[in-house]
Amino acid sequence: TTLKPYSARIELHANPTARRILEIMDRKKTNLAVSVDxxxxxxxxxVVRRVGASVCMVKTHxxxxxxxxxxxxxxxxxxxxxxxxxxxxxxKFADIGNTVSLQYSAGHHRxxxxxxxxxxxxxxxxxxxxxxxxxxLPLGRGLLLLxxxxxxxxxxxxxxxxxxxxxxxxxxxxxxxxxxxQNRVDTNSGxxxxxxxxxxxxxxxxxxxxxxxxxxTPREVVYDSGADIIIVGRGIxxxxxxxxxxxxxxxxxxxxxxxxxxxxxxxx
Ligand code: UP6
Numbered sequence: 556t557t558l559k560p561y562s563a564r565i566e567l568h569a570n571p572t573a574r575r576i577l578e579i580m581d582r583k584k585t586n587l588a589v590s591v592d593x594x595x596x597x598x599x600x601x602v603v604r605r606v607g608a609s610v611c612m613v614k615t616h617x618x619x620x621x622x623x624x625x626x627x628x629x630x631x632x633x634x635x636x637x638x639x640x641x642x643x644x645x646x647k648f649a650d651i652g653n654t655v656s657l658q659y660s661a662g663h664h665r666x667x668x669x670x671x672x673x674x675x676x677x678x679x680x681x682x683x684x685x686x687x688x689x690x691x692l693p694l695g696r697g698l699l700l701l702x703x704x705x706x707x708x709x710x711x712x713x714x715x716x717x718x719x720x721x722x723x724x725x726x727x728x729x730x731x732x733x734x735x736x737q738n739r740v741d742t743n744s745g746x747x748x749x750x751x752x753x754x755x756x757x758x759x760x761x762x763x764x765x766x767x768x769x770x771x772t773p774r775e776v777v778y779d780s781g782a783d784i785i786i787v788g789r790g791i792x793x794x795x796x797x798x799x800x801x802x803x804x805x806x807x808x809x810x811x812x813x814x815x816x817x818x819x820x821x822x823x
Contacts, residue, residue, distance in 0.1 A: 556749060557739060557781040557819055561586075567749035572671045572697035573732040576641050576751065579611045580784075583639060586777065586816055587809045588612035588753065590645070590788035594619050596627040602792045602801065603631065607638030609805035612672070614643045614786060617664045628669035635671075644670035647701065651679055652686025660690045667691055674699040674735055677719040681726060688730040702734040705756025707767040716740055723750070737771075739781040755786040759811065764789075773808060777815035785812045 556564070562581040568574050580586055589606045591599050591613055599620060603613055613635065617623055635642050644666050648655040655675065659667045666673060667690045675683050677700050687698055702719040703711050711719070720740055723731045733751030734740055741750040758770035770790075776782045787808050794804045 556741065556744070558822070560820060561783070564749050567747055568732065569729060570697050570732050571695040572641065573751060575671070576611060579639055579641065583608075583611060584813050585609060585611050585809045586784050586812045587805065588614050588643065588784050588786045589791050589805060590614040590755065590786055591792060592616055592619065592788050593792060594621055596620055596622050596624070600627070600630060600634070603634055603638075605798055605801045606791060606805040607634060607640060609802070609809040610640050612641045612643050612784065614645050615670070616645055617666065623664065625665060625668070628665075632669050641671045642669065643672040643674075646673050646675075648673070648675040648683060648687060649678055650683070652682035654686070655683055656686040656690050659687050667694060667696060670696070672697045672699065672732075674701060676701050677715075677722050681722055684722070684726045684731060688726075692730045696730075697732040698730050699733050699735050699751070699753065700731060702736040702740045703738065704735070705737060705754070705769055707763075707769055724748075733783075736782070737780065751784065752782045753784040753786055754780070754782040755788070757785045757787045757808075758790040759808070760790065773811040774815040777812055778819050781819065
């Protein structure tokens with residue numbers, strides 16, 4: 556998988572969100588996702604307008620936005636079409652199937668109505684996939700499972716990571732399209748079986764924060780560990796210096812991530 560171009564992997568996916576992600580990556584030459592972890596709709600839309608041209612994906616935490624409305628979500632969807640990116644609500648669902656199906660479709664946020672992609676912990680077992688799939692699959696949405704985390708002391712390692720991979724394979728690839736992970740956790744995949752690996756914990760300057768976050772560079776993530784998409788939050792939206800500084804920083808990460816991908820393809 557890591558030696559195949561993104562474009563050659565499109566046909567290995569039936570899920571429309573997975574296909575769209577790979578198409579955008581190829582078209583815009585970007586494996587960068589920006590995590591927009593700000594707390595007002597105005598700030599969020601401002602960051603998205605600044606980084607939109609450089610990314611394949613915008614990641615949200617809608618429950619941290621104090622004035623969230625479905626109008627905001629509609630505006631985000633409009634921008635995702637104009638600027639050509641996929642929306643990933645990083646909800647990290649973690650409950651029984653019935654509850655997550657309600658959390659995904661209903662409530663204040665109605666995530667399934669506007670987010671192309673979301674994710675879930677494997678802790679509750681395969682029912683969580685079935686519950687989310689009952690809502691998301693008919694809408695063409697995609698799901699990632701959290702196989703590993705970037706934070707210090709994470710329990711998602713070893714056999715937990717392996718069992719998560721097995722759970723995804725057991726569920727089939729029509730709805731689960733990949734993993735949040737720090738490594739290529741799909742090395743035991745069969746022929747023609749393709750998964751998207753997305754890695755948060757990416758920074759060019761800082762090595763971590765006071766709360767256990769750990770950063771690696773785009774090169775370490777894409778070239779050394781073989782991930783497909785780098786997810787960057789504070790490293791981009793947190794940069795000082797206003798509009799141009801944020802745009803420049805997004806382009807810097809896009810360039811670094813793409814260079815590491817091209818080097819990976821050329822590796823013998
Ligand atoms: N995130 C991680 N690590 C994980 C999974 N998710 O950092 O294993 C998410 C965080 C945050 C973003 O919830 O939204 O990725 C990372 O932000 P940062 O680049 O500002 O640290």
